[in-house]
Amino acid sequence: MVTEIASALPVIEAHGLEKLFRENLAVANVNFAVYPGEIVGFLGPNGAGKTTTMKMLVGLLRPSAGQARIAGFDIQSQPLEAKARIGYVPDQPYLPEKLTASEFLEFIAGLYQLDWRIAKQRSEELLRIFGLAERKNELLGGYSHGMRQKAALAGALLHNPQAFFLDEPTVGLDPRSARLIKDILRDVAGRGTAVLMSTHILEIAERMCDRVLILNKGKIIAAGTLQELRAGTDKSLEDIFLTLTGGAEETELAEALR
Amino acid sequence: MKSLTTIWVLLRAQLHIAKNTFGHSKLRSKISTILLILATGFLMTWLYEKSADLVRFVQSPVFTEALSKAAAQKPGLTPNIMASLLALPSFLLLFAWAMLTFSSFNSILSNLYLSGDLDLLLVAPIPMRAVFILKFFSGLFAQYVFLFFLFAPILLGFGAGMGYDEIYQVVACFTLLLLPLLPAGLSSILVMAVVRVIPAKLAREVVSALGGLLAMGFYFLSLMPELAPKFVGKQNLESLLQFDKPFLPPVWAGKALIAAGQHDFFTLCIYGSSFALLSLSVFGGCLVFAEHLYYIGWSNIAFQGGKSKEKPKDLPKQSAFNLADNFTFFFNKQLFPFLPTQSLAILGKDWRIFPRDLRNLQQAVFPLFLAGIWTIRLILDSPELRSELEDPKTVEILALLREIGSLGTAIFVCSALANAIAGPGISREQQAFWLLKTAPISSLRILLGKLMLIFLPYPLVGTPWLIILMLLQHAPFLSFVRIWGILLLLGLGTSAVSLSLGAIFPRLNWDNPQRQTTFQASCLSLLLSPLLIFFLLTLILAIPYAAAKLNSDLGIILALNLGGWGLALASTALVVWLSLRLGAWGLDRLEL
Numbered sequence: 001m002v003t004e005i006a007s008a009l010p011v012i013e014a015h016g017l018e019k020l021f022r023e024n025l026a027v028a029n030v031n032f033a034v035y036p037g038e039i040v041g042f043l044g045p046n047g048a049g050k051t052t053t054m055k056m057l058v059g060l061l062r063p064s065a066g067q068a069r070i071a072g073f074d075i076q077s078q079p080l081e082a083k084a085r086i087g088y089v090p091d092q093p094y095l096p097e098k099l100t101a102s103e104f105l106e107f108i109a110g111l112y113q114l115d116w117r118i119a120k121q122r123s124e125e126l127l128r129i130f131g132l133a134e135r136k137n138e139l140l141g142g143y144s145h146g147m148r149q150k151a152a153l154a155g156a157l158l159h160n161p162q163a164f165f166l167d168e169p170t171v172g173l174d175p176r177s178a179r180l181i182k183d184i185l186r187d188v189a190g191r192g193t194a195v196l197m198s199t200h201i202l203e204i205a206e207r208m209c210d211r212v213l214i215l216n217k218g219k220i221i222a223a224g225t226l227q228e229l230r231a232g233t234d235k236s237l238e239d240i241f242l243t244l245t246g247g248a249e250e251t252e253l254a255e256a257l258r
Numbered sequence: 259m260k261s262l263t264t265i266w267v268l269l270r271a272q273l274h275i276a277k278n279t280f281g282h283s284k285l286r287s288k289i290s291t292i293l294l295i296l297a298t299g300f301l302m303t304w305l306y307e308k309s310a311d312l313v314r315f316v317q318s319p320v321f322t323e324a325l326s327k328a329a330a331q332k333p334g335l336t337p338n339i340m341a342s343l344l345a346l347p348s349f350l351l352l353f354a355w356a357m358l359t360f361s362s363f364n365s366i367l368s369n370l371y372l373s374g375d376l377d378l379l380l381v382a383p384i385p386m387r388a389v390f391i392l393k394f395f396s397g398l399f400a401q402y403v404f405l406f407f408l409f410a411p412i413l414l415g416f417g418a419g420m421g422y423d424e425i426y427q428v429v430a431c432f433t434l435l436l437l438p439l440l441p442a443g444l445s446s447i448l449v450m451a452v453v454r455v456i457p458a459k460l461a462r463e464v465v466s467a468l469g470g471l472l473a474m475g476f477y478f479l480s481l482m483p484e485l486a487p488k489f490v491g492k493q494n495l496e497s498l499l500q501f502d503k504p505f506l507p508p509v510w511a512g513k514a515l516i517a518a519g520q521h522d523f524f525t526l527c528i529y530g531s532s533f534a535l536l537s538l539s540v541f542g543g544c545l546v547f548a549e550h551l552y553y554i555g556w557s558n559i560a561f562q563g564g565k566s567k568e569k570p571k572d573l574p575k576q577s578a579f580n581l582a583d584n585f586t587f588f589f590n591k592q593l594f595p596f597l598p599t600q601s602l603a604i605l606g607k608d609w610r611i612f613p614r615d616l617r618n619l620q621q622a623v624f625p626l627f628l629a630g631i632w633t634i635r636l637i638l639d640s641p642e643l644r645s646e647l648e649d650p651k652t653v654e655i656l657a658l659l660r661e662i663g664s665l666g667t668a669i670f671v672c673s674a675l676a677n678a679i680a681g682p683g684i685s686r687e688q689q690a691f692w693l694l695k696t697a698p699i700s701s702l703r704i705l706l707g708k709l710m711l712i713f714l715p716y717p718l719v720g721t722p723w724l725i726i727l728m729l730l731q732h733a734p735f736l737s738f739v740r741i742w743g744i745l746l747l748l749g750l751g752t753s754a755v756s757l758s759l760g761a762i763f764p765r766l767n768w769d770n771p772q773r774q775t776t777f778q779a780s781c782l783s784l785l786l787s788p789l790l791i792f793f794l795l796t797l798i799l800a801i802p803y804a805a806a807k808l809n810s811d812l813g814i815i816l817a818l819n820l821g822g823w824g825l826a827l828a829s830t831a832l833v834v835w836l837s838l839r840l841g842a843w844g845l846d847r848l849e850l
Contacts, residue, residue: 110603
C-alpha cells in the first residue's frame with residue numbers, strides 16, 4: 001500500500017508553510033505531502049497549529065510564507081482549480097441555519113457546478129447514508145451538533161473531492177456516527193482520495209491512519225507510519241505522542257497525584 | 259448563602275469580561291466608548307436642565323400672562339396648567355412602565371434562554387437559583403439603563419423646576435429602581451409560558467417583529483397631522499388628567515413623588531408604600547414561581563426547542579432537486595442567462611433564506627408601510643388635484659418636484675427592501691461564509707450573485723411601484739420612462755457601492771440583524787451613496803433642465819440630455835465595475 005502511494009503524485013502538499021499572527025508564529029516551516037488513497041492523521045496538543053495549517057491548506061488563511069498545493073495547484077495563485085478538488089469539514093461546521101439539508105446540498109451542487117442529475121442522485125444517497133433522509137426537509141438550524149456535522153460531511157463529499165480535510169471529525173458524535181465516519185473515510189480513501197484528518201482521539205488515528213504527523217508549537221516534530229514512529233519498540237501511539245509533545249511530565253504528575 | 263456566593267462569583271466574572279473587553283479593544287473603540295459616555299452625560303445634563311427650565315417657564319408670570327391673553331381671545335381655553343403639571347410624573351412613569359412591560363419580555367427571554375454562556379453555567383455545580391437570578395437581573399440591566407439615562411434626568415429636572423428638595427430626589431431614585439420590577443416579574447412568567455410552547459429563538463423573532471409593528475404604529479400616528487389636533491387643546495389636556503387617577507401602580511408612584519416634593523408625608527406613605535409593596539411582592543412571587551418552573555424543567559433551557567415536533571411530512575415539492583434543472587422556479591438559467599451558475603446558486607439560496615427569518619420581514623414591512631404613507635401624501639398633494647394652481651411655471655416646477663418625489667419614494671422602498679433581503683451582502687453569510695470561501699468560486703462571482711439580490715427590488719418592486727404612482731398622478735409616459743431609468747441606474751450604482759463596502763468591511767459574527775453592518779461600511783456608504791445619487795441626478799436632470807431654463811437651442815438641449823444619459827450610464831458601469839473589483843479584493847484578503 002505504502003509503495004503504491006509513494007509512486008503516485010501527492011494530492012496535498014505543504015511546502016515551508018508558515019503563519020504569523022502579529023508576533024506569534026503559529027505555524028513554522030511545515031512540510032508534508034499526502035498521496036491519493038492515503039489517510040493521514042494530524043496530531044498535536046491544543047494550540048499546536050493543526051487547524052491553522054489546515055485552514056492554510058484549504059484557502060481560509062493566507063500563509064505568511066510557503067506554499068500549499070492541492071493536486072498540483074497552488075491554493076493562493078490557482079484557488080479555483082485547487083478548491084474544486086477540496087472537501088473540507090471544520091470542527092464547528094456553521095451552516096446556513098435557514099436552509100433545509102436538501103436545499104443546502106442543492107446550494108453546494110450549484111457552487112461546485114455539478115451536473116444536476118448526478119448531484120440529485122448523489123445528494124439523496126448521501127442523505128440516506130448519513131441518516132438524514134427522513135429529516136432532509138427540516139431547517140439546519142434545528143439540527144443537533146452531530147446532525148450538522150453529518151450535513152457538512154455530506155456537503156463536503158457531494159463533489160467527490162480528491163483532497164478531503166477533516167478537523168476533529170468525531171467530536172460531538174455518538175459512537176454509531178463516529179463509526180459511520182470511519183467507514184466513510186475508508187471508503188473515500190479506497191477510491192483514491194487523499195485524507196488529512198486532525199484528531200485528538202489517538203485510538204482513531206492508530207486504527208485508521210496510514211501515517212501520522214505530530215505537530216507541536218507550530219512545527220512537525222514527527223512524521224511516519226506507526227511502525228516507523230515506534231522504531232522497533234512496543235510503545236503505543238499515546239506514549240509516543242506524550243513523549244514527543246512533552247506530555248510525559250504531566251503523565252508522571254498525574255500518576256503522582258493518584 | 260451558596261447562591262449569594264455564586265452570584266458574586268458570576269458577577270465578578272462579568273465585571274472582568276467588561277474590563278477586559280474595554281482594556282483589550284482597539285484604541286478607536288476605546289475612544290468611541292469614552293465619547294459615547296461623555297455624550298450620554300451631556301445628554302442627561304441637557305435633559306435635566308431643559309426639563310427644569312420648561313417647568314419653571316410654565317409656572318412663570320410670562321407664561322401665565324400669555325395664557326390669560328389666549329383665554330381672553332378663546333373663552334373655552336382655560337386649562338388647569340398646574341394640575342397638568344402635577345400629573346406629569348404620573349404620565350412619565352406610566353409611559354415608562356408601558357415601555358418596560360413590552361421590552362422586558364424580550365430582554366428576559368434573551369438573557370434566560372439565549373445567552374451564550376448558559377451551557378457552561380448549567381453544567382457547573384452551582385445553584386440553579388443563582389444562574390436564574392443573575393440572568394434575570396442581567397435582563398433588567400438594560401431597563402435600568404434606559405430609565406436612569408432617559409427618565410431620571412427628566413424626573414429630577416421636573417423636581418428642580420418645581421423647587422422640590424432632596425426628599426423628592428431620593429424618592430424619585432427609589433421609584434425608578436422599583437419601576438421595572440412589576441413588568442419584569444410578570445414578563446418572566448410569560449416568558450416561561452411562551453418558551454414552553456415555541457422555541458426561544460422563534461419567540462425572539464416574533465417579539466422583534468411585533469416590536470417593529472408597534473413602532474410602526476407610533477410612527478404612523480406621528481405622520482398623520484390630521485390626528486394631532488385630537489391631542490392638543492383644553493379637552494385633551496383635561497382628558498390626560500384622567501390618567502392621573504390612581505388605578506395603575508405607576509400613577510401611585512407619581513402621586514408619591516409629588517407628595518414627597520410637597521412634604522405631604524401621609525400621602526407619600528400611602529401611595530409610596532402601596533407601590534413599593536405591590537412591586538416587590540409581585541416581583542418576588544413571580545421570581546420564585548418562574549425560578550421554580552425553570553428549576554423543575556417545566557420550561558428551562560433544556561426545553562428551549564419548544565414542544566416536540568411532529569415528524570415532518572415528506573412533501574414532494576420540497577424534496578431535493580425536485581426541479582432538476584433549476585434552483586427554484588424563479589431563479590433559473592433561462593431567466594438569468596448572463597449569471598454564472600455559482601452566482602445563481604447564491605442568489606437562490608439567499609432568496610430562500612430571506613422570508614424564513616421574521617426579523618428580515620419586519621425590516622421590510624416598516625419601510626413599505628412608510629412609503630405607502632408618503633405615496634398617499636404625494637398623490638394627495640399632486641398639482642393635477644389642485645384646481646387653484648393655474649400658473650404654468652408653478653405647475654411645471656411642481657411636476658418636476660412630483661417626479662423627484664416619486665423617484666425618492668421608489669428609491670426608499672427599493673433600498674429598504676434590498677437592505678432587508680440582502681443587507682450589506684457578505685455579512686449575511688455570517689459564520690457560514692467558510693462554505694463560500696472554500697468553494698471553487700471567485701470572489702467576483704460571489705459578489706455578482708449578491709449584487710443581483712440587492713438590485714432585484716429595483717426592477718421587481720420599483721417598476722410596478724412607479725407605474726402605479728405615475729398612473730395615479732396622470733404623469734406622461736416619457737416622464738415615467740425617465741424616472742424608471744434613473745431608478746435602475748441609481749439602484750445599480752448604490753447597490754454596488756454598499757455591497758463593495760460590506761465586502762471590504764464585513765461583520766460575520768452578528769446576531770442582531772440591525773448590527774450586521776460595520777461602522778466603517780455604514781459611514782462610507784452614507785457618504786458615497788448620496789454623492790453618487792447627486793452626481794447622476796446632476797447629469798441626467800439638472801444640466802438639461804438648466805439648459806432649458808437658459809433658453810438654449812433645442813439641439814443643445816437634446817445633446818445635453820443624451821450626453822447626460824450616456825455619461826450617467828458610463829459612470830454607473832464604472833462604479834459597478836470598480837465596486838465589484840474592490841469588493842473582490844476585500845474578500846480575497848478576508849481570512850477566517
